[in-house]
Amino acid sequence: ERGRSLILQAHVDVVPPGPTDMWTHPPFAPVIDGDWLYGRGGADMKAGHAANIFALDALRRIGLKPAATIYIQSVVEEESTGNGALMTHLRGYRADAALIPEPEDEKLVRANVGVLWFQVQVRGVPVHVREMGEGANAIDAAYRLIGELRRLEAEWNAAKTGREHFEREEHPINLNIGRIEGGDWASSVPAWCTLQCRISIYPGQSAEAAARELEERISHFARNDRFLANLPPSVTFNGFRAEGYTLEPGSEAEKVLGRAHRAATGADLQSFMTAGYLDTRVHALYDKIPALCYGPYSQGIHAFDERVSLASVKRITGTIALFIAEWCGTEAIALC
Amino acid sequence: ERGRSLILQAHVDVVPPGPTDMWTHPPFAPVIDGDWLYGRGGADMKAGHAANIFALDALRRIGLKPAATIYIQSVVEEESTGNGALMTHLRGYRADAALIPEPEDEKLVRANVGVLWFQVQVRGVPVHVREMGEGANAIDAAYRLIGELRRLEAEWNAAKTGREHFEREEHPINLNIGRIEGGDWASSVPAWCTLQCRISIYPGQSAEAAARELEERISHFARNDRFLANLPPSVTFNGFRAEGYTLEPGSEAEKVLGRAHRAATGADLQSFMTAGYLDTRVHALYDKIPALCYGPYSQGIHAFDERVSLASVKRITGTIALFIAEWCGTEAIALC
Numbered sequence: 099e100r101g102r103s104l105i106l107q108a109h110v111d112v113v114p115p116g117p118t119d120m121w122t123h124p125p126f127a128p129v130i131d132g133d134w135l136y137g138r139g140g141a142d143m144k145a146g147h148a149a150n151i152f153a154l155d156a157l158r159r160i161g162l163k164p165a166a167t168i169y170i171q172s173v174v175e176e177e178s179t180g181n182g183a184l185m186t187h188l189r190g191y192r193a194d195a196a197l198i199p200e201p202e203d204e205k206l207v208r209a210n211v212g213v214l215w216f217q218v219q220v221r222g223v224p225v226h227v228r229e230m231g232e233g234a235n236a237i238d239a240a241y242r243l244i245g246e247l248r249r250l251e252a253e254w255n256a257a258k259t260g261r262e263h264f265e266r267e268e269h270p271i272n273l274n275i276g277r278i279e280g281g282d283w284a285s286s287v288p289a290w291c292t293l294q295c296r297i298s299i300y301p302g303q304s305a306e307a308a309a310r311e312l313e314e315r316i317s318h319f320a321r322n323d324r325f326l327a328n329l330p331p332s333v334t335f336n337g338f339r340a341e342g343y344t345l346e347p348g349s350e351a352e353k354v355l356g357r358a359h360r361a362a363t364g365a366d367l368q369s370f371m372t373a374g375y376l377d378t379r380v381h382a383l384y385d386k387i388p389a390l391c392y393g394p395y396s397q398g399i400h401a402f403d404e405r406v407s408l409a410s411v412k413r414i415t416g417t418i419a420l421f422i423a424e425w426c427g428t429e430a431i432a433l434c
Numbered sequence: 435e436r437g438r439s440l441i442l443q444a445h446v447d448v449v450p451p452g453p454t455d456m457w458t459h460p461p462f463a464p465v466i467d468g469d470w471l472y473g474r475g476g477a478d479m480k481a482g483h484a485a486n487i488f489a490l491d492a493l494r495r496i497g498l499k500p501a502a503t504i505y506i507q508s509v510v511e512e513e514s515t516g517n518g519a520l521m522t523h524l525r526g527y528r529a530d531a532a533l534i535p536e537p538e539d540e541k542l543v544r545a546n547v548g549v550l551w552f553q554v555q556v557r558g559v560p561v562h563v564r565e566m567g568e569g570a571n572a573i574d575a576a577y578r579l580i581g582e583l584r585r586l587e588a589e590w591n592a593a594k595t596g597r598e599h600f601e602r603e604e605h606p607i608n609l610n611i612g613r614i615e616g617g618d619w620a621s622s623v624p625a626w627c628t629l630q631c632r633i634s635i636y637p638g639q640s641a642e643a644a645a646r647e648l649e650e651r652i653s654h655f656a657r658n659d660r661f662l663a664n665l666p667p668s669v670t671f672n673g674f675r676a677e678g679y680t681l682e683p684g685s686e687a688e689k690v691l692g693r694a695h696r697a698a699t700g701a702d703l704q705s706f707m708t709a710g711y712l713d714t715r716v717h718a719l720y721d722k723i724p725a726l727c728y729g730p731y732s733q734g735i736h737a738f739d740e741r742v743s744l745a746s747v748k749r750i751t752g753t754i755a756l757f758i759a760e761w762c763g764t765e766a767i768a769l770c
Contacts, residue, residue, distance in 0.1 A: 276620035283736075285612060287737070401625070
C-alpha cells in the first residue's frame, strides 16, 4: 500500500423515540422538509454512515480509488455500552487513523467525557397507606438519593478547575436520571423504585474509580437514611463504563482534515469539547491512533423531531472525500 | 318477615403483591403458621367474607336460621373505585343495616375518610443529555410537583381542627404517590413522567370540590414552573372519587353489635377512625342505613406477609352470628 489506512466508522443503533405523539412526523417514517431530513437516527447517525460511503462514491465518479485500505465499519451499541466499537479493537482491526462522522455541527471533537451507566434499586417494607409515615416509602427515598447524586454531580463539576477544554464550560459533567419506575398501586405505599442513571467523567479519570466512588457515595448516604438503612440500595453498572479522551492538537490527521474541511466548506475547522459518549474513544485510547469525530449539523438528537441538514451532509461528504484523497492517497481505477 | 334485614358484604379484589421475593411465603399460596394465616387478600378480606358465611353455618348447626332476609354480597373494586359496592345500591338492594368485616382489629369504624385517585402526566421537550439544563426534565419536574402536592396535604391536615374523630390524629390525611414511571433511556433526558396518586378527604367534604382543588393547585403550580409551564401536566381522576362518612353513635344496630361483641370476646366494643377507603360509605351515604365496619386482627395488609389471626376470625364469626340472632331474629329450621 502506498497511502495511510483509515477506519470510517458509524453506529447503527438509535435511542428510543419517546412518546411518538410528541413528534411532528412519525419518528421512523423519514420526511424531508426544506433542508432538514427528519427521523430518529437520521442525524445520529445514518447521515454520517451514508457520508462515509458517499465519499468513496464521489472519488469513484472521478475515476479514483483510495491508495490504502479503508475499513467501513458499522457498529452497534454506541448509545448504551460502546461495546460495538470496542469489538473492532478486540477483533484486531487497525488503521493509521479513524474518522467517525457523528452529528457535531461540522466541528472536530477536541475532548470528550467518559460515561457511566448505573441502575439503582431502592426497596423497603411498605405499609397500608393509612399507616404511612413521612417519607417512609421507596419513591420518596429514591428522590432523596437523587438529591445526593446531584450533590456528587456538583462536586465533580467543581473539579473542572485546571482541566483544559473543561474549566470554561459552565456544567461539563451531567448526571441524567433517564428512567424511573416504582410502586405497584395508587393505594399501596411504594415498596420499590428503580432509577436508570448516566453520569460523565473527565478524560484521564478512571471509570473503575468513578464507579467505586458512586457506589460508596450511595452506600454512605443509605446508611444515614432511616428508610434506606434497612435495606441498602443495590447499584448495578449496566451499560457504559467508558473513559473520555483528548485529541492532542497537531497530529498530521487533524491537519489533513483541516485542509479538507476548508476546501469543502470555505471555513476554518473549529474544535470543541463534547459532553456525551463517543465511540472515537476506542480508537483514541486503545488503538492509540488519531481519532477524528466530525460530522453534519443537526437538531434534536436524543429528543423529538431529530433532524439533519442535508446541505451539511453534502459538505461533510466533500470533506471526507478530500480527507481520503490526501490521507490515503488515490489511484486511478483501471478501465474495464 | 319478623326481623330486620341485613347486608353482609365483603370484597373479593386484592391489591398487587409487589415484589414477590419480599414475601416469606408466596403471596398466593396461603400458609398457616401458628395463629396466622399468610397470603395476599387473606386478611383483606377473604377472612371477613368467610366469617359472614361461617356465622350462618354456626346458626344452622344449632338449628336456627335468620328471621329476616340476609344479603350475602361479594363485590369487586373495593381497592380501586368502590364501584362494586356502589352497584349494590344502584341495583336497588336495600336492608335495615349493613355489616362489612374488613380487618379492623375487632374494632368498629366510627369515621372514615373519603379517597380520590388521580394520575398526573408530566411531559416536556427533552434534549441530548450533553445539553441538559438544571431540572429541565420530566422526572425532576414531577418531583417538584410532588413537593407542591405535599404542601397541599399539609394544608388539608391542618384543617383537621374542629373535626371530631380527626383533630386528635397526628396525620389524618395521607397523600400517597403509589406509582411512578418516566423516561425511556438512561442517556436521554426524560420527556415524560406519570404519577399514580391517592389522597384522602374528611367526611362531609365534597369529592368533586376536592378534585377541583387538586386540579387548580397543579395547574397554578405548573404555570409558575419554567419546565411545566410549556406543557401543563394533565390530571385524570382514574379511580376512587369517594366521600367519607361518620357512623353516628347511638344507633340500635351499633348497640346490638356491641352486645354481640361483648358476648363473643368478653370485651367492650371500641370504635376508631380509619384513614383508608371503606365500602361501608355506600351504605352510610346512599342507602342511609347503619353501616358497620368491624372485622378481625391483621398485619401487613397492602404490604408484604399480609396475615390474619385465625383466633380473631373465630371471635368475629361469633360476633356476627350473635349480631344476626338479635338483629334479624331467629327461627327454628324445619326438620326434614
